[in-house]
Amino acid sequence: MLIICSGPDSFRARRRYRELSESFRVKHDPASSSIETIEPGEQYQEVLAKLSNPTLFSSKKMLRCEYLFNKLTPAQIKKLAAAVERDAEQTVVLDYEDKSPTEKTLSAFPSSLLHLYPYESLVGSALQKEVSQMCKTYGVSEKQSSNLIRYYGEDLWSIETELQILQLQDVVGADLEGSNVAEGNLYATVDEFLENRQGWMNHAENIEVNELMNAIISQLRSWQKIQAHDAQDVHPYVQKKLAYKKINDASVELLNTYRAMMASRSSLAQQQEALQLLGK
Numbered sequence: 239m240l241i242i243c244s245g246p247d248s249f250r251a252r253r254r255y256r257e258l259s260e261s262f263r264v265k266h267d268p269a270s271s272s273i274e275t276i277e278p279g280e281q282y283q284e285v286l287a288k289l290s291n292p293t294l295f296s297s298k299k300m301l302r303c304e305y306l307f308n309k310l311t312p313a314q315i316k317k318l319a320a321a322v323e324r325d326a327e328q329t330v331v332l333d334y335e336d337k338s339p340t341e342k343t344l345s346a347f348p349s350s351l352l353h354l355y356p357y358e359s360l361v362g363s364a365l366q367k368e369v370s371q372m373c374k375t376y377g378v379s380e381k382q383s384s385n386l387i388r389y390y391g392e393d394l395w396s397i398e399t400e401l402q403i404l405q406l407q408d409v410v411g412a413d414l415e416g417s418n419v420a421e422g423n424l425y426a427t428v429d430e431f432l433e434n435r436q437g438w439m440n441h442a443e444n445i446e447v448n449e450l451m452n453a454i455i456s457q458l459r460s461w462q463k464i465q466a467h468d469a470q471d472v473h474p475y476v477q478k479k480l481a482y483k484k485i486n487d488a489s490v491e492l493l494n495t496y497r498a499m500m501a502s503r504s505s506l507a508q509q510q511e512a513l514q515l516l517g518k
Contacts, residue, residue: 239351240322244335247357249394250368254355255334262300262330272299281306282314289321289329299329306333307343319346326351359392359471369397376401389425389453391473396456403449428453431516432461432485439513447509451499454516458492461485491516 243255259273267273276284285301310318322331338344338356360368369383372394378401390396424445430438431454442450461480463469465488469477485491498515501507507515 239326239329239353240331240333240347241353241355242333242335242339243355243357244338245357246337247359247392247394248336249398250357250360251355252334254357255332258332259300259302262298262332266298267300273302274299275302278305282310282318285331286318286321289325289331297328301329301331303331303333305335306331307335307339310343315343315346319348322351323348360394361392361471365392368394372397372401376405378404387473388476390456391460391476392471393456393459396452399452400449403446424449424453428457432457432483432491434486442513443509447502447512448499451495451502451512451516454495455492455499458485458488458495462488462492 241258243251243258245251263273274288276288281303285303285306288299288301307315322329338354344352344354365387366383369386370380373380373383373386382404386397386400390400427438427441427445427450430441457476457480460469460472460476461483463472464477464480494516498507498512501515502509502512
């Protein structure tokens with residue numbers, strides 16, 4: 239059996255990938271002795287070698303892959319399909335892809351043995367429903383969903399990070415829009431940073447550094463999409479807010495922010511040091 243979880247909504251696709259792996263473990267292999275993660279590289283050859291290779295520990299096994307179909311030739315796809323069919327009763331191949339394989343590729347596999355979970359980016363009421371459910375999961379007021387979407391658009395990774403922070407801080411029902419005063423206000427401080435205004439770092443010292451950098455990354459990514467005229471998945475409020483904002487060297491700023499975040503999360507930099515790494 240072949241199961242493919244694909245984006246472009248990587249948040250929901252990877253969540254489904256984890257859920258399917260956990261369901262298999264609970265149902266067939268509590269000890270996880272027959273669940274194997276195949277590292278990228280010679281992934282195709284390794285998967286072929288392991289298909290139809292009986293396991294000593296359980297009646298079924300799972301091979302977890304990522305980007306299994308990357309650069310496969312039609313002949314390789316045909317060979318993989320035959321191996322999946324031959325081993326249908328024993329092995330589950332679970333794969334993650336950034337986007338779904340083509341219809342021609344998928345048609346090589348028997349429909350009864352192929353399960354595709356494609357996740358398109360959410361918009362409108364579907365996005366609102368998803369974020370409301372995420373708020374419930376983290377014990378945060380569902381009223382916050384509109385504010386989260388306003389600031390992060392369809393970026394569910396950043397929304398989840400924000401919800402984790404709210405949960406840890408036990409600020410259920412807190413107003414994300416907050417005060418118009420820049421000091422202590424996340425989004426006013428992000429605007430100050432993007433516009434390279436003096437004093438932004440003083441205000442940033444009052445904000446949890448990873449929360450600040452998540453917001454900066456989200457805004458920079460949205461700004462780049464708007465500039466590239468590819469902003470259909472950016473919330474209209476964010477588009478309106480960022481459309482006429484001038485940001486110099488956005489790619490450099492984005493790279494610096496990712497570096498600062500990694501340094502902070504790896505405990506290589508404290509708050510003030512991480513802010514200095516942002517490069518302003």
